[in-house]
Amino acid sequence: MGMGIAIGYLTFVALGLIIAFAVLWSTRRGRRDGGQGVAIEKAERAEPWWGVVVLVLLTVLLGITIWQAPWFTENDDPKDVQVKVTGVQFGFLVEPTAVRVGQDVEFNVTSKDVHHAMGLYNPRGQMIMNVEAIPGYTISRSYHFTEPGTYIIRCLEFCGYKHHEMIYPVFQVTA
Ligand SMILES: [Cu+2]
Numbered sequence: 001m002g003m004g005i006a007i008g009y010l011t012f013v014a015l016g017l018i019i020a021f022a023v024l025w026s027t028r029r030g031r032r033d034g035g036q037g038v039a040i041e042k043a044e045r046a047e048p049w050w051g052v053v054v055l056v057l058l059t060v061l062l063g064i065t066i067w068q069a070p071w072f073t074e075n076d077d078p079k080d081v082q083v084k085v086t087g088v089q090f091g092f093l094v095e096p097t098a099v100r101v102g103q104d105v106e107f108n109v110t111s112k113d114v115h116h117a118m119g120l121y122n123p124r125g126q127m128i129m130n131v132e133a134i135p136g137y138t139i140s141r142s143y144h145f146t147e148p149g150t151y152i153i154r155c156l157e158f159c160g161y162k163h164h165e166m167i168y169p170v171f172q173v174t175a
Contacts, residue, residue, distance in 0.1 A: 081103050082106050099172075104142060109131045110133055116133035120171070
């Protein structure tokens, strides 16, 4: 992936340099004869077509990249599992405590006392989700697990003198 981006970047830089030199070269004759050979009217007639070229390019780029927008990856299907996560000074109540790879999991997050947050970390320690845990409200977030292992939930909203100990260390995702 990184290599592909580097090659793509260098290709665009090379193309840009070629086009820049082509433009500079194309103005040499006009400068030599004092601007006599410049056909302004012809250039003006071509202007709308350059607009069309730009529009076509932008439309193609949009058509290629729009599919990576996040709203096309969201899943409205009924969820396989509901996991209830309740924050309480100073820990998390989690039910059920394990899900399987491939399941669509909907976390329903709330709090019993003060404002907390459920930060979900994958087995490699990367945060993959952060949901506010607010007393009196339940906030739902979906996640599709593709990686088995032990996930960790940490409180990410300062909630009192033991906030740093508010960790749920064993949310299991089994293969
Ligand atoms: Cu907390």
